[in-house]
Amino acid sequence: MQPLTGRSRVVENPKMTFWEKIYLPAILGGISITIRHFFRRKATIRYPEQQRKFSPVYRGLHVLKRDDNGAERCTACGLCAVACPAEAITMTAAERENGEEKLYREEKYAAVYEINMLRCIFCGLCEEACPKEAIFLTDRLVSTDFNRDGFVYGKDKLVEAADNRVDVSKRQTPEVLKFKQHKNHSHNL
Ligand code: SF4
Numbered sequence: 001m002q003p004l005t006g007r008s009r010v011v012e013n014p015k016m017t018f019w020e021k022i023y024l025p026a027i028l029g030g031i032s033i034t035i036r037h038f039f040r041r042k043a044t045i046r047y048p049e050q051q052r053k054f055s056p057v058y059r060g061l062h063v064l065k066r067d068d069n070g071a072e073r074c075t076a077c078g079l080c081a082v083a084c085p086a087e088a089i090t091m092t093a094a095e096r097e098n099g100e101e102k103l104y105r106e107e108k109y110a111a112v113y114e115i116n117m118l119r120c121i122f123c124g125l126c127e128e129a130c131p132k133e134a135i136f137l138t139d140r141l142v143s144t145d146f147n148r149d150g151f152v153y154g155k156d157k158l159v160e161a162a163d164n165r166v167d168v169s170k171r172q173t174p175e176v177l178k179f180k181q182h183k184n185h186s187h188n189l
């Protein structure tokens with residue numbers, strides 16, 4: 001039957017030449033390619049003994065920042081989750097109780113905040129969307145795991161330790177800081 005596309009054609013079965021039949025030229029050609037690669041610069045490195053230098057704009061594992069007094073900056077507004085193209089972020093908001101002012105900067109905070117690292121594409125849009133300077137991407141790596149659940153990072157892994165702050169100054173270039181000094185964006189400071 002004639003196919004609808006009319007793109008069919010009869011496949012020829014040409015006879016092999018003498019040199020093709022003895023396979024020797026093809027084998028020598030293959031070996032020469034292998035030998036050439038011995039002397040080329042290797043594309044691989046011996047990780048983890050050797051490590052590559054990261055690009056200055058590398059975006060890795062997120063951090064949820066605390067303010068200067070040690071209180072969590074995140075106010076569970078959800079803007080990062082809305083901005084996330086991979087729908088990797090989920091959170092549950094809660095209201096700050098009396099006496100918790102030192103723990104949470106605003107009256108609303110994230111009781112649960114999770115990022116699914118298997119969904120995340122490390123685009124940085126959550127960082128750009130955050131009006132509270134609460135979330136940043138860093139040059140840290142997401143650890144390997146044997147279990148998918150292990151890639152859902154909660155506050156225990158995301159919030160920085162009060163006594164071991166994560167430096168995000170590289171993410172705040174002079175241009176970014178200048179932009180944030182604009183009075184319309186002053187809440188970002
Ligand atoms: S880096 Fe991009 S993909 Fe990952 S959580 Fe943030 S917005 Fe979503």
Ligand code: SF4
Pocket residue numbers: 073074075076077078079080081091129130131132133134135
């Ligand atoms: S990280 Fe920023 S954008 Fe996301 S919920 Fe917290 S305050 Fe809002």
